[in-house]
Amino acid sequence: MIDDVAHARTDGLTAIAAARTMDELRAVEADLLGKRGPLARAKAGLGSLPAEQRRDAGRALNEAMAAVQAAADERRAVLVAEVRRAQLASERLDLTEAHRKPSRGHAHLVTQATERLEDTFIGLGFQIAEGPEVETDWYAFGALNMPSSHPARSMWDTLFVDHGPPGSTVLRPHTSPVQIRVMETTPPPIYVVMPGRVFRRDTADATHMPVFHQIEGLVVDRGITFPDLAGTIEAFTKAFFGAEFTSRLRPSYFPFTEPSAEFDIRRPDGTWLELGGCGMVHPNVLTAGGLDPEEWSGFAFGFGIDRMAKERHGVADLREMFSNDIRFIEQF
């Protein structure tokens, strides 16, 4: 009897160790510990043993059952962990999209364009300045020759910030306010460009974003005239786009310049790209910036950076540039 129990125990432990899956383990357990298993049979036979053998056999039987149960529990834990590991491995998301070696990022298209623009203007003798993205009504409009309720304010679909009296604080809809801040802090001669983020109440589509970027230019010196403006635009066009490109100015209207113009770039294939606005700084704007229009004159210009990046890289839809899709971004 004790021998039978010992056998059953050894066989059972071997079978448990050999179980490769939870199903196999469950089957082995049922065989060993079930009603018709060897241990159950031995247990049933205890009663027919002489009393003096019954105690030892009973103890051996209990020990065997405990050992088999413990081995089964242990094996189950191992199998559960294995299943879990396999599941994790199969469900693992490859967030690197097949790039095994760490790749170095690069500046965003708009940042690249801004830096190239800055480099080009620095090459033409300009300095760089920046201003705040949240502006007061005065800097965004008033100082730019647009007193309150001036109809030209509607040229900018402005986003207002809930701060101070209603309408007094805006997300700047253009970079032109930085002209005033520069005039206030920099004694002329002034040759600066001012890149930055601007905001308009616009629905995003292929050519518009509610958040975009502009670069503003301001020159204030003695005896600056319209030909200086035209020559600067032309010099910039050639320096930035290449010698095969030229520029033209078309009459236009902006409240902060007089006269005002729109400037276009002519591509080598003869097609035109509308780039931005420009003009001679309005005397009221010089005065708002603390400068005497009798002594100083100047010109200003402003254009969109995102569209330049779009043009340069042949991007069909502006929204692509801000959707952060790595497959798009890594092309540049």
Ligand code: DAH
């Ligand atoms: N601020 C104008 C805009 O956002 C662009 C512009 C036009 C800037 C003429 C200028 C300028 O400096 O002289 O539409």
